[in-house]
Amino acid sequence: MSEQQMAEDPGGPSDDPGDAGDSPGMAIVARGLTKRYERGPASVTALDGIELDIGSGEAVALVGPSGSGKSTLLHLIAAMDRPSAGSLIVGGTEVSSLGAAAAARFRRRVGFVFQAFHLLDSLSAIDNVLVPLLPARQARARGGLAMSLIERVGLAERARHLPAELSGGEQQRVAIARALVNEPRLLLADEPTGNLDSATGAAIVELLLEVRRDSGATLVVATHDERVAASLDRRVRLSDGRIAG
Ligand SMILES: Nc1ncnc2c1ncn2[C@@H]1O[C@H](COP(=O)(O)OP(=O)(O)O)[C@@H](O)[C@H]1O
Numbered sequence: 507m508s509e510q511q512m513a514e515d516p517g518g519p520s521d522d523p524g525d526a527g528d529s530p531g532m533a534i535v536a537r538g539l540t541k542r543y544e545r546g547p548a549s550v551t552a553l554d555g556i557e558l559d560i561g562s563g564e565a566v567a568l569v570g571p572s573g574s575g576k577s578t579l580l581h582l583i584a585a586m587d588r589p590s591a592g593s594l595i596v597g598g599t600e601v602s603s604l605g606a607a608a609a610a611r612f613r614r615r616v617g618f619v620f621q622a623f624h625l626l627d628s629l630s631a632i633d634n635v636l637v638p639l640l641p642a643r644q645a646r647a648r649g650g651l652a653m654s655l656i657e658r659v660g661l662a663e664r665a666r667h668l669p670a671e672l673s674g675g676e677q678q679r680v681a682i683a684r685a686l687v688n689e690p691r692l693l694l695a696d697e698p699t700g701n702l703d704s705a706t707g708a709a710i711v712e713l714l715l716e717v718r719r720d721s722g723a724t725l726v727v728a729t730h731d732e733r734v735a736a737s738l739d740r741r742v743r744l745s746d747g748r749i750a751g
């Protein structure tokens with residue numbers, strides 16, 4: 507099948523993955539997925555013809571050395587960046603063909619957790635959780651949903667603290683609560699334990715797995731840490747932008 511044919515055959519209900527009733531996590535299907543970064547005259551092939559199937563509700567570890575393409579793949583799955591070639595269907599949506607507005611809507615349906623937490627320094631924990639919501643929903647969510655998420659991640663006593671007043675593990679818990687505020691059916695985490703000691707990191711992974719158990723969301727975690735990888739259902743190994751097993 508050509509790339510063009512695949513792009514025209516999204517393999518499921520198309521544009522809005524958020525309205526698929528009570529079906530659980532988003533499934534991910536990549537075919538010939540390729541990403542090249544142009545660097546002046548040079549070009550770096552970060553992903554080179556990825557073939558990948560991740561089932562609804564699976565918890566998958568994305569492993570591989572630094573530079574193997576883990577972050578690039580997560581960014582494509584989240585529609586934060588666009589592939590150079592190939593097909594990528596996430597929750598029934600061909601994300602490679604989304605326009606800017608549709609990509610922005612799609613991104614709100616995906617929870618993303620970063621290694622460096624990426625909290626806003628001047629906002630309290632609870633206000634950081636509200637950031638991904640549209641302004642119209644923020645006021646309504648402030649007391650209820652955001653607080654329940656802060657409680658969910660074990661930070662009820664810290665809701666009004668600034669990031670600088672929280673430990674690394676606590677900041678990552680805030681980042682997880684923020685990632686959950688739009689009730690995502692797909693949770694992506696890029697080296698979420700990379701800045702944490704191993705006990706704190708293990709607790710963060712346990713929290714991600716609990717969230718996945720409770721919500722049925724699909725979970726994909728890029729990690730260097732073998733113990734983190736071992737706690738998920740399955741490993742997908744990248745090497746030089748290709749699936750290595
Ligand atoms: N924005 C970018 N511009 C140019 N090259 C990039 C960019 N992001 C990543 N790369 C390159 O793509 C390759 C894969 O990087 P990345 O996806 O970050 O790997 P990993 O997360 O596994 O460390 C590397 O060679 C990296 O240097």
Ligand SMILES: [Mg+2]
Pocket residue numbers: 576577578696
């Ligand atoms: Mg990376």
